Amino acid sequence: MEDEFGFIRKITPKQHHQESLQEGIGDDAAIWRPIKDSEQVVCLDTMTEGVHFTRRTMSPAQVGHKALAANLSDLAAMGAVPEFYLVSIAIPPSWNENELREIYEGMDSLALQYSVDLIGGDTVSTEGPLVVSVTVIGRVENGVRLLRKNARAGDVVFITGVLGESAAGLSLLLNNKLSDDVKPLLAAHQTPMPHIKEGRLLAGLKQRIALNDVSDGLASELHEIAEPSAVSIEIERDKLPVSEHLEKFNSEQQLNWMLYGGEDYKLAGTASLETFEAMKQQFEECDLQIFQIGRVTEKQSAFVYITDSNGKRALEKKGYNHFKK
Ligand SMILES: Nc1ncnc2c1ncn2[C@@H]1O[C@H](COP(=O)(O)OP(=O)(O)OP(=O)(O)O)[C@@H](O)[C@H]1O
Ligand SMILES: Cc1ncc(C[n+]2csc(CCOP(=O)(O)O)c2C)c(N)n1
Ligand SMILES: [Mg+2]
Ligand SMILES: [Mg+2]
Ligand SMILES: [Mg+2]
Incomplete structure (x- = not known):
């Protein structure tokens, strides 16, 4: 130099x-x-x-x-x-x-x-x-505020893309398991694309929307919405879209990456059912993905739950944390 x-x-x-x-x-x-x-x-x-x-x-x-x-x-x-x-x-x-x-x-x-x-x-x-x-x-x-504190009981919980690919890519890189078929997972980790277009569509609706990007993992980001909004959030295991590139991994591994992996840089949020329907239509017209994965439940202390065939359990605010490893 x-x-x-x-x-x-x-x-x-x-x-x-x-x-x-x-x-x-x-x-x-x-x-x-x-x-x-x-x-x-x-x-x-x-x-x-x-x-x-x-x-x-x-x-x-x-x-x-x-x-x-x-x-x-x-x-x-x-x-x-x-x-x-x-x-x-x-x-x-x-x-x-x-x-x-x-x-x-x-x-x-x-x-x-x-x-x-x-x-x-x-x-x-x-x-x-x-x-x-x-x-x-x-x-x-002026006036557009897609804030974490905007969630209300009755809202739909949504994400703008599949999760877990980045964490899978990192795991493959760290374990030296590199083959042509995992290239999309490596790309998800190494060159993620920000969901700017998705964010602009959501802003354009001019409605009350709670929004967060997924940097630390879905569980952590949903807590970051539930806490300031003073609501609880319930997501459904079966509604979490699984990336086609994760299909060869077992369900527990997939879920772990989807909930706690982080660095996905997709958007996660909540909106009223009416707003969500408008959103879905616009995303479809623009060929963008949006998935409903759960609901905001009764106003109560900020919990995040996941339901699957075994019932309902609370999700910890776990994910990437710089001071807890
Ligand atoms: N060292 C700091 N000094 C001042 N403000 C901070 C500091 N670190 C974080 N913040 C503020 O705290 C809030 C939350 O930041 P945080 O980094 O947790 O969110 P994020 O950037 O969305 O997540 P991530 O960093 O995981 O991508 C933001 O308003 C941010 O500006
Ligand atoms: C070598 C290596 N080891 C571990 C990780 C995982 N990792 C690091 S920071 C972070 C969260 C986002 O960061 P921030 O909260 O600072 O935005 C994650 C999931 C990695 N990317 N590379
Ligand atoms: Mg963020
Ligand atoms: Mg930050
Ligand atoms: Mg972080």
């Missing part, structure tokens, strides 16, 4: 896509003009080598892709249109400049698909593992 200034020059985009951008990379901070009748939405998520990826589980380009995708997924969960991103990178000596460029290429090619512009960041050295933090900024129409 020559020096950080040369590196920043190399990763500076040659053009931008957002007309609202006034000043991007190159000064002390970026400037943009918020678009009329919309509100700004912002969030930040970090990926750390050894925790979120290793050199064995992900290539540098995949690390870049996933760091941005995880953030775009949070914007999707707010129904927002992504506009800008900023990247903080702490670089250990073990990573060379080519690999770092590849991380940015991974982000760049995903960003291009959504016309999202890189407008700033920070570059530092570290003696610890590689750490990439991405901040994304987007906008949503």
